[in-house]
Amino acid sequence: MAEKHEPNAQNDAPHPRADGHGASDSRRERFTAHEIAQVLSHYDLGVISAIREYRRGSRRAAKLKLVTERGEHLLKRRASGRVADRERDRATASHRLQQIAAKSGVPVASLVSLRTGGTLLELDSRLYELFVWVPGTRYARHAEQARAAGIALSRLHGAFAGLELLDELPLGGFSAFASVRTTLRQALERACESASAETAVSLQASVDGMLAHLDRVESKLNAKGLAMQRTAICHGDFHPGNTLWSGDVLAAVIDFDSARHESIAAEIANAMLQFSIRQRVGENPLAWPVGLDPENLRSFATGYAAAPAIELAEIAPLVPWLMMSAIMAEAASPIARDGDFAGIPAEPFLKASLNLIDWIAQRTRAVAAVLGE
Numbered sequence: 355m356a357e358k359h360e361p362n363a364q365n366d367a368p369h370p371r372a373d374g375h376g377a378s379d380s381r382r383e384r385f386t387a388h389e390i391a392q393v394l395s396h397y398d399l400g401v402i403s404a405i406r407e408y409r410r411g412s413r414r415a416a417k418l419k420l421v422t423e424r425g426e427h428l429l430k431r432r433a434s435g436r437v438a439d440r441e442r443d444r445a446t447a448s449h450r451l452q453q454i455a456a457k458s459g460v461p462v463a464s465l466v467s468l469r470t471g472g473t474l475l476e477l478d479s480r481l482y483e484l485f486v487w488v489p490g491t492r493y494a495r496h497a498e499q500a501r502a503a504g505i506a507l508s509r510l511h512g513a514f515a516g517l518e519l520l521d522e523l524p525l526g527g528f529s530a531f532a533s534v535r536t537t538l539r540q541a542l543e544r545a546c547e548s549a550s551a552e553t554a555v556s557l558q559a560s561v562d563g564m565l566a567h568l569d570r571v572e573s574k575l576n577a578k579g580l581a582m583q584r585t586a587i588c589h590g591d592f593h594p595g596n597t598l599w600s601g602d603v604l605a606a607v608i609d610f611d612s613a614r615h616e617s618i619a620a621e622i623a624n625a626m627l628q629f630s631i632r633q634r635v636g637e638n639p640l641a642w643p644v645g646l647d648p649e650n651l652r653s654f655a656t657g658y659a660a661a662p663a664i665e666l667a668e669i670a671p672l673v674p675w676l677m678m679s680a681i682m683a684e685a686a687s688p689i690a691r692d693g694d695f696a697g698i699p700a701e702p703f704l705k706a707s708l709n710l711i712d713w714i715a716q717r718t719r720a721v722a723a724v725l726g727e
Contacts, residue, residue, distance in 0.1 A: 490598030504657025511663030
């Protein structure tokens with residue numbers, strides 16, 4: 355999950371990394387002039403007075419900010435490049451979930467309909483979507499914001515609870531341990547392609563440390579009943595980078611692209627992790643503070659408990675172990691694909707991720723106790 359945020363230029367990053375550190379522009383997808391004209395002809399936007407490339411979020415998804423007679427918008431080409439039936443169906447399902455979320459009281463960036471109806475445009479085997487631009491600022495790591503995020507996730511889970519599982523959505527995530535192991539090994543192989551011998555040794559040590567943790571995580575979660583947890587439709591990518599803020603008020607939850615069938619406990623654990631990680635500043639992962647902010651951890655749990663889709667005390671023993679698995683999966687996936695984490699070298703990033711896993715591993719009871727209060 356390298357940076358994946360939509361309608362705002364000031365969003366936070368999704369995982370333990372430097373706040374505001376942008377993805378490398380050298381590999382960023384871009385629109386062509388012909389493509390822009392062709393796509394915009396399918397929308398009724400009136401006079402367009404400004405078009406500006408939007409260089410935030412995933413570099414695999416080209417984006418433009420538009421100033422039009424009908425207001426400001428964000429145009430996005432979905433990241434897959436070439437469309438298959440499965441990807442089209444998944445995109446359609448994510449739009450449906452976003453609309454359900456809005457009806458349940460969760461603020462979202464509204465989708466703009468095509469002239470012909472619908473909200474998903476397919477042209478030349480590519481998928482496009484247009485959002486109403488949502489002004490806002492990034493998550494400032496205030497306790498009241500963490501509480502608001504917890505409330506929003508609880509409402510999302512409540513809104514999706516009545517839905518049947520959708521064939522269009524994938525199953526699993528970072529609680530699929532075999533997949534996490536495979537991705538960690540792929541990340542090591544990819545990162546070592548351009549690494550010095552010394553760096554390769556460090557990479558190997560970090561991945562070995564994570565794999566050892568993962569063995570213990572899997573054993574603990576199996577013993578604590580993870581397999582008995584209900585699978586449901588989840589947002590799939592609920593982190594600070596996918597939220598917009600007006601002060602301490604949540605302005606929007608964005609990016610439903612990763613919606614999936616997953617254990618609700620797993621999504622709660624990852625969200626609590628993301629909204630309570632201590633602020634990262636600068637480009638050196640090894641200089642970042644290690645650990646979670648207990649006030650934000652508690653505030654997120656309090657917010658979720660206001661209208662819970664699941665009792666937090668029931669899943670409390672699972673949460674710290676699921677957090678550790680989430681850190682591994684989130685770190686490994688972009689490195690396995692790109693060889694780095696959104697422009698941050700793999701070696702220090704994996705080492706910093708392992709430091710955070712070690713920190714949680716030493717405090718599993720304390721983290722679980724927050725949910726049982």
